[in-house]
Amino acid sequence: MKQSDIDELLRQALEREKDRELSQIPDKEEIGHVFSPEFDKKAKESFSRHANKIDRINTFGRRAAVFFVTIAVALVVMMTARSNIKQNPDFSYVIKWHQIDISDNYKYSGGIIEQVYELSAVPDGYSLKLCSEYPSKTIYLYENDGKEFTIEQTIPGRMTIQIAEAETEIENLEINGIEVLSFISEKINLNYYFWYEDGYPFYLSAPYDIGDGIASEVIGNMVEKTSSSTTQ
Amino acid sequence: MLLLMAVIDKEEDKQKFEELYYKYRDKMWYSANRILNDSQAAEDAVQEALFGIARNISSIKDVDSKMTFAYVTTAAKNAALNIAEKNKAVIIDITQISSISHDNSESLFNALETNDYVDRILKTIPEKYRQVMYLRFVQELKINDIASLLGESNAAVRQQIKRGRNMFIDAYRKGEKS
Numbered sequence: 001m002k003q004s005d006i007d008e009l010l011r012q013a014l015e016r017e018k019d020r021e022l023s024q025i026p027d028k029e030e031i032g033h034v035f036s037p038e039f040d041k042k043a044k045e046s047f048s049r050h051a052n053k054i055d056r057i058n059t060f061g062r063r064a065a066v067f068f069v070t071i072a073v074a075l076v077v078m079m080t081a082r083s084n085i086k087q088n089p090d091f092s093y094v095i096k097w098h099q100i101d102i103s104d105n106y107k108y109s110g111g112i113i114e115q116v117y118e119l120s121a122v123p124d125g126y127s128l129k130l131c132s133e134y135p136s137k138t139i140y141l142y143e144n145d146g147k148e149f150t151i152e153q154t155i156p157g158r159m160t161i162q163i164a165e166a167e168t169e170i171e172n173l174e175i176n177g178i179e180v181l182s183f184i185s186e187k188i189n190l191n192y193y194f195w196y197e198d199g200y201p202f203y204l205s206a207p208y209d210i211g212d213g214i215a216s217e218v219i220g221n222m223v224e225k226t227s228s229s230t231t232q
Numbered sequence: 233m234l235l236l237m238a239v240i241d242k243e244e245d246k247q248k249f250e251e252l253y254y255k256y257r258d259k260m261w262y263s264a265n266r267i268l269n270d271s272q273a274a275e276d277a278v279q280e281a282l283f284g285i286a287r288n289i290s291s292i293k294d295v296d297s298k299m300t301f302a303y304v305t306t307a308a309k310n311a312a313l314n315i316a317e318k319n320k321a322v323i324i325d326i327t328q329i330s331s332i333s334h335d336n337s338e339s340l341f342n343a344l345e346t347n348d349y350v351d352r353i354l355k356t357i358p359e360k361y362r363q364v365m366y367l368r369f370v371q372e373l374k375i376n377d378i379a380s381l382l383g384e385s386n387a388a389v390r391q392q393i394k395r396g397r398n399m400f401i402d403a404y405r406k407g408e409k410s
Contacts, residue, residue: 033265
């Protein structure tokens with residue numbers, strides 16, 4: 001018998017063996033295996049995060065992609081009285097939906113940051129690449145193997161978020177007990193998170209695939225920067 | 233599991249993976265547990281196999297097809313075999329034991345050229361080689377796709393296929409001569 005014929009016999013035998021094997025695997029119900037809580041929990045977390053992202057992308061991502069500017073974010077802080085510093089403004093009252101030009105980004109109505117905040121602990125593997133302190137904002141840029149995320153603190157007060165997409169849906173999240181607004185820019189592959197700590201508005205931008213993980217390590221973990229603080 | 237999603241780029245592939253996960257995870261566990269006879273270790277094997285599948289999810293065309301069913305269970309079995317090897321566990325495959333117990337040389341050679349004979353020869357080849365050969369010769373996957381699925385090097389996969397095939401050919405030729 002030629003070798004090619006033997007090869008064909010082998011192929012057929014392998015196929016028959018697999019068919020037998022598959023036919024002997026019972027239905028899911030008959031198997032009746034209950035995956036360990038840890039296994040199940042991780043899967044559910046992963047898929048629910050994924051589902052949220054898909055929902056968000058489906059609702060605005062495709063539409064956003066057709067915009068020339070795509071999604072531009074402006075963080076406009078409306079200066080309010082100093083007495084508001086320790087208040088946590090309710091996001092639901094300050095969201096405005098606008099289609100804006102990218103040149104409208106980062107308008108501030110004035111004011112200064114009296115207390116600069118910094119991360120209490122840097123996420124594993126990341127290091128501080130840049131720290132820029134301005135009167136009205138402080139920007140931290142962290143990097144790990146080409147992946148970067150940015151934290152920005154702005155002057156205290158009400159936060160108005162403007163997004164270059166009409167009818168965009170922003171997701172309300174609770175991360176580490178703090179109310180957070182979040183949305184994704186599919187076009188530029190970034191997640192954005194907005195929140196308040198000690199009355200100061202912060203926002204985080206991070207690549208889409210690590211956004212939620214980074215957010216859970218950053219949000220609620222901003223502490224007052226002292227003169228003895230290092231830049232981490 | 234979070235990492236699983238991280239290795240998939242396209243949204244449609246992520247949805248496909250999720251569908252596949254819920255459809256086959258129990259069957260994957262069942263396949264792994266038949267080898268390991270240890271529920272927790274079988275879950276580890278499923279997790280390991282899922283990584284390989286996630287890396288290659290774009291090559292899966294139809295989640296519901298028999299080919300996909302075979303593909304995922306093969307990945308799970310292979311992962312289980314690797315765990316068993318690491319743990320020096322005794323590999324138990326009930327189907328293999330029952331078929332070997334009926335084996336004897338006389339019946340083998342009388343059955344030359346029948347499917348039964350060929351199938352018995354196949355059973356003499358290590359399970360690991362059979363799984364890899366199935367992916368190569370039946371599913372017609374490329375060497376690097378098999379290596380990526382199973383988390384092995386191209387050289388190792390190539391070697392397993394070569395050895396398995398040679399063992400089969402040698403056994404068959406011996407039967408012809410007898």
